[in-house]
Amino acid sequence: MAEEIESGQGVPMVISPQMGAIENVVERIRYRAQLIARNQKLDSGVNATAATGFIVGFAFAVLMVLILPLIIWQVGGVI
Numbered sequence: 001m002a003e004e005i006e007s008g009q010g011v012p013m014v015i016s017p018q019m020g021a022i023e024n025v026v027e028r029i030r031y032r033a034q035l036i037a038r039n040q041k042l043d044s045g046v047n048a049t050a051a052t053g054f055i056v057g058f059a060f061a062v063l064m065v066l067i068l069p070l071i072i073w074q075v076g077g078v079i
Helices: 020-048 050-075
Strands: none
Touching: 020 050
């Protein structure tokens, strides 16, 4: 006759699962996701402060190119 099937034994496995390759792929995906998230945060921060940085840079350039030479010229160049 046929063999008896025992219940409660779980799923029969022929070989143990090889998880090494899957874990490597998961680690690579996690690393790339972290890089993308970090880059996105950096871009968001730069975009949020771009207008302020431009205004401060423009004011500094005007100070160095126009105002500072005028002050030195008014003093008579005696520094």
